[in-house]
Amino acid sequence: MPSTQVAIIGAGPSGLLLGQLLGKAGIHNLILEQRSAEHVLARVRAGILEHGTVQLLDEAGVAERLRAEGLVHDGLYIAFDGQRQHIDLSGLTGGRAVTVYGQTEITRDLMAARAAAGMATHYEAAGVALHDFENGSGKPWLSYLRNGKPEVLQCDYIAGCDGFHGVSRHSVPPEAMKTFERTYPFGWLGVLADTPPVAPELVYAQHPRGFALCSMRSKTRSRCYIQCKLTDSLAQWSDELFWAELRMRLDPVSAAALQPAAAIEKSIAPLRSFVAEPMRFGRLFLAGDAAHIVPPTGAKGLNLAASDVRYLAQGLIEHYREHSSAGLNHYSARALRRVWRAERFSFAMTRLLHSFPDQGSFDHKLQQAELDYLFSSRAAQTALAENYVGLALDA
Ligand code: RFL
Ligand code: PHB
Numbered sequence: 001m002p003s004t005q006v007a008i009i010g011a012g013p014s015g016l017l018l019g020q021l022l023g024k025a026g027i028h029n030l031i032l033e034q035r036s037a038e039h040v041l042a043r044v045r046a047g048i049l050e051h052g053t054v055q056l057l058d059e060a061g062v063a064e065r066l067r068a069e070g071l072v073h074d075g076l077y078i079a080f081d082g083q084r085q086h087i088d089l090s091g092l093t094g095g096r097a098v099t100v101y102g103q104t105e106i107t108r109d110l111m112a113a114r115a116a117a118g119m120a121t122h123y124e125a126a127g128v129a130l131h132d133f134e135n136g137s138g139k140p141w142l143s144y145l146r147n148g149k150p151e152v153l154q155c156d157y158i159a160g161c162d163g164f165h166g167v168s169r170h171s172v173p174p175e176a177m178k179t180f181e182r183t184y185p186f187g188w189l190g191v192l193a194d195t196p197p198v199a200p201e202l203v204y205a206q207h208p209r210g211f212a213l214c215s216m217r218s219k220t221r222s223r224c225y226i227q228c229k230l231t232d233s234l235a236q237w238s239d240e241l242f243w244a245e246l247r248m249r250l251d252p253v254s255a256a257a258l259q260p261a262a263a264i265e266k267s268i269a270p271l272r273s274f275v276a277e278p279m280r281f282g283r284l285f286l287a288g289d290a291a292h293i294v295p296p297t298g299a300k301g302l303n304l305a306a307s308d309v310r311y312l313a314q315g316l317i318e319h320y321r322e323h324s325s326a327g328l329n330h331y332s333a334r335a336l337r338r339v340w341r342a343e344r345f346s347f348a349m350t351r352l353l354h355s356f357p358d359q360g361s362f363d364h365k366l367q368q369a370e371l372d373y374l375f376s377s378r379a380a381q382t383a384l385a386e387n388y389v390g391l392a393l394d395a
Contacts, residue, residue, distance in 0.1 A: 004030040006316060007142055007155035009128055009168055011040055011121055013103060014288030014305040015161030016110035020060045021313035023119050027320055030153060032125040032144055034162075037111060044192055044265050046103040047215050047223055048202075048299035050390030051096050053306040062109045070101035071218070076388070078353075079205035079251040080371045086201075092378070092385035100202075102217050103302055122146055130171040133158050133284040140283045156283070159312065163289040164274070172281050184271040184295060184350065185357050186210070189228040191242050195261035197222050198254045204297075204353055205249050206371060211297075211354040212249035214258075222261075225296075227354055230270060239263050271295040271350065273343055278332040279308070285331060287312050292339045297353060298346035303390060308335045310393070338391070345387040 006022055008015045011033035022029045033040065049057075049070070057063040074090035074097045090097050114121060126145040133140035141154040160168025169177070188211075197216040205212040210227035217223055226246050228237070243260035250258065274293040279286045288305030311334050315327030352370055356363070374380045 001141065001152050001154045003154040004028050005155065005320070006157050006159055007032065007140075007153055008159045008161055009130075009142075010160070010162035010166060010288075010290070011035075011037070011111075011123070012161060012163055012288065012305075013106055013110070013302055014290070014309055015159065016107060016114060017056070017060060017306060018159055018161060018287065018309045018313055019119060019121075020062060020110055020113055020117075021309065022316060023114070023117050024061065025313075025317045025321070027316060029119065031114075031119075031121040032128050032142065032153070033121060033123050034125055034128065036123050037121075041104055041107060041111075044102070044104060044190070044223070044267065046296075046299065046302035047100055047217060048303075049099045049101055050303045050306075051098070052390050052393050053303050054099050056306050056310050057106065057109075060110075060113075062106075062113045065105065065109055066099070066101050069105070069218070070099040071216070072097050072099055073201045076201050077199055077203040077254070078371070078374065079203055079254060080207075080375070081368070082251055083375065084199075084203065084251040084253055085375045087381050087385055087388075089385045089389050092382045093389050096389040098299075098389055100216060106302075122151075128162075128167055130158060130168065130284065133171075134173070134176075134282045136282045138283065157316065158284045160284055160286040160290045161288055161309075164272075164293050166290050168284060168290050169276055169286055172284070176281055178277050180273075180275045180277070182273040182347070184354070185230065186227050186354060187230050187232070187268050187270045188225045188296065189232065189234075189237055189242065189268050190223065190225045190266065191239070191263045192217070192221065192223050192265040193239075193261040193263050194220060195222050195259045196220055198250070198257040203250065203254050204349075205251065205254070206353045206367070207249035208355060209245070209249050212246050214246075214250070214254060228268060232268060234266055234268060237266065239266075242266075269296070271297075273347055275336070275339055275343060277336060279335050280328070280332045285312055285328075287335075291335075292343070294342055294346035295350045296346075297349040298342065298388070300342040300346050304339060304342050307338055307393060311335050338393075341387075341391055349384075
């Protein structure tokens with residue numbers, strides 16, 4: 001039977017980064033991805049990288065273009081009630097900043113590094129199924145279809161990096177896992193367009209009509225979002241309607257700088273908080289969105305995927321180099337501690353900035369008081385800043 005040391009399911013950022021770190025340490029791995037490489041690269045998603053994520057990409061040897069093209073942001077803006085408040089992320093956190101660099105570009109860089117190192121990815125692998133992983137002392141294997149032909153792959157460990165809808169988590173017996181979930185009664189409508197950002201840093205806006213966010217991919221390309229109904233369809237949102245609605249939700253300074261342009265990409269994403277515990281089942285480890293989801297308001301999803309991968313790679317490298325299982329045994333608890341902190345922050349940012357359809361007048365007043373407090377208190381701004389730039393890795 002063909003074999004590898006670590007079989008990785010999913011060629012999103014989690015799977016590709018894990019493969020890269022393991023490959024650099026001389027650990028053989030093979031990635032099985034159900035989509036084509038082109039499909040994976042066409043998904044527009046995250047844009048904000050914590051300092052620790054940038055460092056990890058550096059350690060993985062894939063940060064050259066990120067260092068050259070990424071935009072370092074020392075702050076962000078929160079807009080509310082006609083005002084725009086600057087949050088000095090660096091000043092409040094002893095000099096830490098975030099970097100704007102699209103997930104698509106990270107994926108592209110990781111794919112190129114993988115190809116250059118001669119590491120294999122089987123794209124369009126259909127019907128991936130996991131076998132014999134539950135028992136920590138067994139030898140797990142995978143079955144799948146490649147070009148319509150059945151294939152099998154034996155391995156020491158399986159890394160489930162296949163996102164929220166992937167097969168890995170769903171292969172675990174339900175009684176072995178506990179899940180925690182919260183869904184939100186709205187989604188985000190996102191538009192990518194070649195138009196300059198409304199401000200040099202991101203603008204997060206709270207407005208009675210709903211949340212809005214002006215982000216970017218470069219100095220000439222904007223990525224903007226507005227809160228929308230879960231029942232909305234893309235057909236309902238012409239470019240004109242999108243920009244008009246966005247403008248209404250922004251503060252006057254940001255609104256005046258907005259220059260509508262044709263959408264290059266437009267999509268609607270539901271918001272969800274979700275955690276599966278534990279993140280290890282015998283010889284299967286879950287990482288990234290396969291194990292947890294955060295609403296995007298805190299910009300934490302990709303960063304959490306990166307910290308899971310850091311812990312998992314450390315555990316596997318320790319196992320193969322030093323024959324110690326300590327890192328693998330601690331993986332789940334270590335990752336989950338960080339996951340819950342990010343869940344807390346992402347939930348708090350979502351509640352602070354969105355309009356909830358069932359919100360009563362008391363809740364609305366509390367939300368306004370919270371924003372008022374944030375605008376006037378350095379302590380409140382510091383709490384936001386230290387979470388946004390990323391909590392210490394081992395915290
Ligand atoms: P992914 O990216 O979903 O990749 C999983 C891969 O697994 C494949 N797959 C399978 N392969 C084989 N067999 C199967 N049965 C399979 N099932 C699935 C899939 O095709 C896919 O290629 O998960 P990963 O790698 O864990 O990465 C997670 C991140 O993608 C995600 O957390 C972020 O995009 C979240 N996110 C953000 N995170 C941030 O840190 N900062 C941000 O600014 C940010 N903004 C966002 C976001 C997510 C968004 N959406 C669309 C939910 C903005 C948005 C709008
Ligand atoms: C993005 O640029 O896509 C982005 C930025 C910040 C967020 C979410 C998404 O909180």
